[in-house]
Amino acid sequence: MKGDPIITVRGLRKAFPTNGGELVAIDGLSFEVREGWITAIVGPNGCGKTTLLRILAGLEEPTGGSVEIDGNPIRGPGADRGMVFQEFALFPWRTVLGNVKFGLEVKGVPKDEAEAAAMRFIELVGLKGFEGRYPRELSSGMKQKVAFARALVNDPRVVLMDEPFASLDAQTRNLMQEELLRIWEATGKTILFVTHSVDEAIFLSDEVIVLTQRPARVKKIFNIDLPRPRDRTSLRFNELRRLVLKELSEELRAANGAAY
Ligand SMILES: Nc1ncnc2c1ncn2[C@@H]1O[C@H](COP(=O)(O)OP(=O)(O)O)[C@@H](O)[C@H]1O
Ligand SMILES: [Mg+2]
Structure with missing residues (x-):
């Protein structure tokens, strides 16, 4: 049900071995991702978000520690989690349709059915008419939409997004934020996304989780109770922006030895 925890993170720790020691990226991190919500994670560069x-x-x-989805420990990749990560670039040798239907093909869904489903999501993200194009023929924003459609077509429980709009110019970025909200409203999907931008986090999400500098744990969680569509110039928006920025800048200062 909407608002129930889907993903539960409890006392999470992650250390990477290094020559003669370890680098602790995450330590004592606990939070929940709730069904139907958009949850944003913000934190200093290198704190452990990715x-x-x-x-x-x-x-x-x-x-x-533990990470669970629907009460089951996460043990590997699964179709219940859709990913929109920079590193999972589109297949350059496949068309838009070929990229979006890929996951269904892997699952063994019959070709006609896979194509019909892929076309529904291509249309949903606003790329109808572009299904025969190759990634090199698309703008950055369009490529992000293909990646989003490719994640959604598998009907995941949660969509995980790692700084999906980081490489876009400011105008395209704002448009993509509106698109994300439109698609979220149409599908009711649960979304967890990482962003550098406090403005983006407050514009999009129901909850903003601010992480500490590395090793990451929760610094503060903000409930964003603003009605949608949101007005970035409203008093309450700016009040929230100030509160979130304060938490974040404390961590940035700590991470940079009070350099700014
Ligand atoms: N595979 C790895 N091996 C060693 N160190 C890693 C590895 N992946 C990430 N790190 C380190 O863990 C820390 C957190 O990285 P990351 O999660 O990418 O940060 P963020 O996404 O918040 O910028 C960084 O210090 C990074 O260098
Ligand atoms: Mg990162």
Whole structure:
């Protein structure tokens, strides 16, 4: 049910071995991702955000603590988690349709059915008419939409996004945020996304989780109770922006030895 925890992270620890020691990326991190919500994670550069998403995606193993989805320990990648990560670039030799239907093909869904489903999601993200194009023929924003459609077509429980709009110019970025909200409203999907931008986090999400500098744990969680569509110039928006920025800048200062 909407608002119930889907992903539960408890006392998570992740250490990477280094020559003669270890680098602790995450330590004592606990939070929940709730069904139907958009949850944003913000934190200083290098604090462990991508590591966290990779653990939730099943690409890295925790060193300690637990990560569960629907009450089951996460042991590897699964179709219940859709990923929109920079590193999972589109297949350049496949068309838009070929990229979006890929996951269904792997699952053995019959060709006609896979194509019909892929086309529904291509249309949903606003790329109807572009299904025969190759990634090199698309803008960055369009490629992100293909990646989003490719994640959604498998009907995941949660979509995990790692700084999905980081490489876009400011205008495209704002448009993509609106698109993300439109698609979220149409599908009711649960979304967990990492962003550098406090503005983006407050504009999009129901909950903003601020992480500490490395090793990452929860610094503060903000409930974003603003009605949608949100007005970035409203008093309450700016009040929230100030509160979140304060928490984040304390960590940035700590991470940089009070350099700014
Ligand atoms: N595979 C790895 N081996 C060793 N160190 C790693 C590895 N992956 C990430 N790290 C380190 O863990 C820390 C957190 O990295 P990351 O999760 O990418 O941060 P963020 O996404 O918040 O910028 C960094 O110090 C990074 O260098
Ligand atoms: Mg990262």
